[in-house]
Structures are given as structure tokens and as C-alpha cells.
Amino acid sequence: MNLFDLAGNGGGAAAAPGTVCSRKACRAAAEWQLLWNNPKIHTPERRKIWLACGEHRAWLEDYLQTRGLWKETAALGTVPLDPSGRIG
Numbered sequence: 001m002n003l004f005d006l007a008g009n010g011g012g013a014a015a016a017p018g019t020v021c022s023r024k025a026c027r028a029a030a031e032w033q034l035l036w037n038n039p040k041i042h043t044p045e046r047r048k049i050w051l052a053c054g055e056h057r058a059w060l061e062d063y064l065q066t067r068g069l070w071k072e073t074a075a076l077g078t079v080p081l082d083p084s085g086r087i088g
């Protein structure tokens, strides 16, 4: 349970653009950034970044780890954001 759920999804005022959780349909403010790399399509030093709220951090980590893509999870703000690194 988190406070943003209680506020509803109408305004989207809870989080600034670019800092919203990457989980589909989630509008919560992100607290974590998940760094990942797909060796089939990215160079080894490339890092894609997904954002995760506290509720979805484990879900997104598991998604990436299952596919062998996960590299690191860091607190939001510690790594520069890649605006394209989101779930489509």
C-alpha cells in the first residue's frame, strides 16, 4: 500500500515527468532506478534504466534477472536518467 494509490491516478501530480515508475499503468513516484543491459542488442557498457516505485522494485528486478539483463539497482538520482529506458 502506498499513499499515491490513495490519491488516485487522476491528476498525476504525485510525480514529476521522468520520475514515474516504469511498471505498466503505475503512476507512483519512482524511488529506484534499475540498470540493465541486453547483450544481444546493447554494447556491454551500455546501461538502460527503468524506474521503480517501492512497490514494484522487486517485480521489475525479478523481470530483468529472469532474463539475465539486470545489472544494478540504485537509489533514484544517483545515476543520470536515460529518458528512453522505459517499458514501452
Ligand SMILES: [Zn+2]
Binding pocket: 021, 022, 023, 026, 027, 028, 052, 053, 054, 055, 056
Ligand atoms: Zn510502481
